[in-house]
Amino acid sequence: MRELRGEVIPASARSRAAELARQLREHDYLYYVKDDPAISDAEYDGLRRELEALEQRHPGLISPQSPTQRVGAPRDAAFAPVSHRQPMLSLANCFSEAELDEFLGRLHRALGQVPELTAEPKFDGLAVSLVYRQGRLHSGATRGDGRVGEDVTANLRSMRSVPLQLRCETPPGLIEVRGEVVMPRAGFAALNDRLEAQGLKAFVNPRNAAAGALRQLDPQVTAQRPLRFFAYAIGAVEGWPQAPASPRTHQALMQLLAEWGFVVSDRIDRCVDRAGCVRYYTQIMEQRPELDFDIDGVVYKVNDLALREELGQVARAPRWAIAHKFPAQEAGTVLNAVEFQVGRTGALTPVARLQPVFVGGVTVSNATLHNMDEVRRKDIRIGDYVIVRRAGDVIPELVRVDLEKRPVTASCIELPASCPVCGAEVEQIEGEAIARCSASFRCPAQVKESLRHFASRRAMDIDGLGEKLIDVLVDSGALATAADIYRLGLETLVAMPRMAEKSALNLLQAIEGSKQTTLARFLFALGIREVGEVTAAQLAEDFGDLAALREADEERLKAVPDVGPIVAARIRHFFDDSANWNLLDELIELGVRWPKAQKRRQGGPLQDKLFVITGTLDGMSRDQAKALILEAGGRVSSALSGKTDFLLAGEKAGSKLQKAEKLGVAVLDQAAFMRMLESAS
Numbered sequence: 001m002r003e004l005r006g007e008v009i010p011a012s013a014r015s016r017a018a019e020l021a022r023q024l025r026e027h028d029y030l031y032y033v034k035d036d037p038a039i040s041d042a043e044y045d046g047l048r049r050e051l052e053a054l055e056q057r058h059p060g061l062i063s064p065q066s067p068t069q070r071v072g073a074p075r076d077a078a079f080a081p082v083s084h085r086q087p088m089l090s091l092a093n094c095f096s097e098a099e100l101d102e103f104l105g106r107l108h109r110a111l112g113q114v115p116e117l118t119a120e121p122k123f124d125g126l127a128v129s130l131v132y133r134q135g136r137l138h139s140g141a142t143r144g145d146g147r148v149g150e151d152v153t154a155n156l157r158s159m160r161s162v163p164l165q166l167r168c169e170t171p172p173g174l175i176e177v178r179g180e181v182v183m184p185r186a187g188f189a190a191l192n193d194r195l196e197a198q199g200l201k202a203f204v205n206p207r208n209a210a211a212g213a214l215r216q217l218d219p220q221v222t223a224q225r226p227l228r229f230f231a232y233a234i235g236a237v238e239g240w241p242q243a244p245a246s247p248r249t250h251q252a253l254m255q256l257l258a259e260w261g262f263v264v265s266d267r268i269d270r271c272v273d274r275a276g277c278v279r280y281y282t283q284i285m286e287q288r289p290e291l292d293f294d295i296d297g298v299v300y301k302v303n304d305l306a307l308r309e310e311l312g313q314v315a316r317a318p319r320w321a322i323a324h325k326f327p328a329q330e331a332g333t334v335l336n337a338v339e340f341q342v343g344r345t346g347a348l349t350p351v352a353r354l355q356p357v358f359v360g361g362v363t364v365s366n367a368t369l370h371n372m373d374e375v376r377r378k379d380i381r382i383g384d385y386v387i388v389r390r391a392g393d394v395i396p397e398l399v400r401v402d403l404e405k406r407p408v409t410a411s412c413i414e415l416p417a418s419c420p421v422c423g424a425e426v427e428q429i430e431g432e433a434i435a436r437c438s439a440s441f442r443c444p445a446q447v448k449e450s451l452r453h454f455a456s457r458r459a460m461d462i463d464g465l466g467e468k469l470i471d472v473l474v475d476s477g478a479l480a481t482a483a484d485i486y487r488l489g490l491e492t493l494v495a496m497p498r499m500a501e502k503s504a505l506n507l508l509q510a511i512e513g514s515k516q517t518t519l520a521r522f523l524f525a526l527g528i529r530e531v532g533e534v535t536a537a538q539l540a541e542d543f544g545d546l547a548a549l550r551e552a553d554e555e556r557l558k559a560v561p562d563v564g565p566i567v568a569a570r571i572r573h574f575f576d577d578s579a580n581w582n583l584l585d586e587l588i589e590l591g592v593r594w595p596k597a598q599k600r601r602q603g604g605p606l607q608d609k610l611f612v613i614t615g616t617l618d619g620m621s622r623d624q625a626k627a628l629i630l631e632a633g634g635r636v637s638s639a640l641s642g643k644t645d646f647l648l649a650g651e652k653a654g655s656k657l658q659k660a661e662k663l664g665v666a667v668l669d670q671a672a673f674m675r676m677l678e679s680a681s
């Protein structure tokens, strides 16, 4: 008879199941994390089958943490977006010892000394964040754009190196554990063999294979892919327990994560000085070919976690860490032809069509030549024997020509007089390296590129509206402006080649979903020249509202942090064009909307005063202080400069204090700041 839920489970069954789960967890840990199994596969299977049988007999015994519950049911829709509690930052790069010196110099200037650093491999995989509540795996997400990733919990759960439960008596109430999912080289090779044997397409490199595995809709498939999770950082933490004490250094933190059951790199070293860093780098580079998995450099990090707080971050990377990348890999090949691509702003980019060559793990057949100045400077001719380079994810580059191998037939590269896409005249502005098609939105290439940018992940994030579909939609006349995206109907979509009704419906849903956006994303999506993601966010924060931004003159725009005269002029130019006004109105009419950003008060007591906040404030987070400043009409930036009016300095303010003194910036302690707010209001 089947046992009903709620029926009493014999104590003996309960304790045996708990014991089996404990043993299986321990063996999983030894096998997948420690790489040091203690029992045979057959013994392991025996334990597992016994637990499965018990759970089947008494379903009340099943918990999400049970080792039998790693692999769940397949899903049929895309992954839901999740906001990271703390943004997942990227890392600044350096490629030479000179650039490493610059990093060390920056640390020295900020802290008055070069602090102790750690060095570790830079994994070439996919960054993910795992959230543990009360020590149990709650959810897991990809990095995405750093703020919002995709919920891939079910797939992460299926990886044995991801603990379902922390090996710790008193876990924090909540902790985000960050790290990289990689596919070991051996597993990658075996997987590709398997795929090819089935007549399927092999993956280009282990990173792509890992990404593919994590984005599987069926966790069963992910479970069969040889993935490994390496922990290297933490994000948000709530409720750190009495014991263990909260770690003070990166090394102590990594040690703790290892104790909790995570795989951490066994090559985290301390480097006391520059020579130590260089030694570590050289050593790892030599060992690189023998490593189990791909790495693309090393990461140096400030070891002392309190100093990290003090250093903070710039744009989207912390000041306390840097990636020292391995030199790009190079190979020689023949330049067959040069074609000109037309970008979003009409810029003509010469692209080299190459004899395919294998470099840095992939086959390269195109490389960017940037612009005509570059072509002339490198004296590149069609037919030349050229050296191409590939560094990580970066688009392959043509480094130089091997002049000794130049054939007599080599021919010069000419800038076309008319746009290769629409035939309009090509303009070259005096003193600018870039030549542009003069047709602006009448050129299909510019339209396509703008739409691609508009729909891209970090802009309006319309999943499913990719390059190929945009091409056919524009060519068929269904799309001419961004507003047309919101007018697309099912009929138009299914009439496109290879577009099934199901994907068309999904796309329409994604388009509908994209209407609810943020002002920052929307501004970025517009593709105003010189307005990247960071500037868009600054503008959104400063103006809070599109109406005010539309009207702002260049002087007002220059008051926004990071906006100089060129950017201000570009923004003005964009809003002076009535076609753009119409587009904005149409988009809003079609339902594109955003929550009103926290707006700076106009005419507030701190009107236009630029603040930088440093150190720890009493009874108030930096975000709260920032909100107070914005409410009073002030502005907040992370970088201290001559433009700064006040440095609000809390406890342990550190190096910014000295810098403020040097720059002659007024320093406020918290009490003075509060008095200023009170007396001003």
Ligand code: IVH
Pocket (backbone or CB within 6 Å): 088, 089, 090, 091, 120, 121, 122, 123, 124, 125, 126, 127, 143, 180, 232, 233, 299, 317, 318, 321, 323
């Ligand atoms: S620390 C911001 N450590 O590199 C600090 N990142 O290029 C948090 N990465 O997004 C990251 N190996 O995906 C850190 N040992 C390592 C890493 C590492 C690879 C990735 C990470 C990051 C990217 C930036």
